[in-house]
Amino acid sequence: MTVVAGLLADPVRARIVRVLARGPACVCHLVEDLDLKQPNVSNHVRVLRHAGLITGENRGKFTFYHLNHVMLDTAAAQLSELAATAREHAEARRDCA
Amino acid sequence: MTVVAGLLADPVRARIVRVLARGPACVCHLVEDLDLKQPNVSNHVRVLRHAGLITGENRGKFTFYHLNHVMLDTAAAQLSELAATAREHAEARRDCA
DNA sequence: CTGTCACATCATCTTCAGCTGATATCAGCA
């Protein structure tokens, strides 16, 4: 979860992920949709790919990136579980030394 | 979601949140549990409080912090929805210009 | 095999966030 949070913490990466949620796209799409410089996009894509949140598929001259929805689901489940734990222990008391 | 992600992106803040998920705690607890300096903890707590992820309750000399589990649940739901969107459009095709 | 296009990588700069020591504030108690 912390890993995914770290990835989505950057606003540019969050936007990239949202674009990819609407379907696979290549770098040129991201550059155009998000109005960013190409090296900037490539750098962020590199981070996301290295972390496993997206995967690259070579299609000729282009590289299409796919979002790993399983990883997102796992992170969501962990967040949800954390919330459940907090709800359970909301009234717990703890002494100060 | 991006807000919560930004908060949990820092490993120290993620640990603080996990401690608070086990029940309310004051700064002295966090300092001891996480083996951190007090100003460091206060700074992170300040960020979390300002974002609304935790709330402070004054109890005499101490300040107990409570985790906002609703905010966590909301973030989890948004993540889950993003994953669902990605699953739906996983096979979408998009042309390059 | 040469040019072009999509993308990756590099070097550099700049900005920002976290850590820390010092200090301020504020509540409770003698």
Next chain:
DNA sequence: TGCTGATATCAGCTGAAGATGATGTGACAG
């Protein structure tokens, strides 16, 4: 009132990460 302990705030340093221009690489067209 004066002291002590818990927490907040401040100033300064340092390291990490993002943005950008220049350049490398690899595939396709001609």
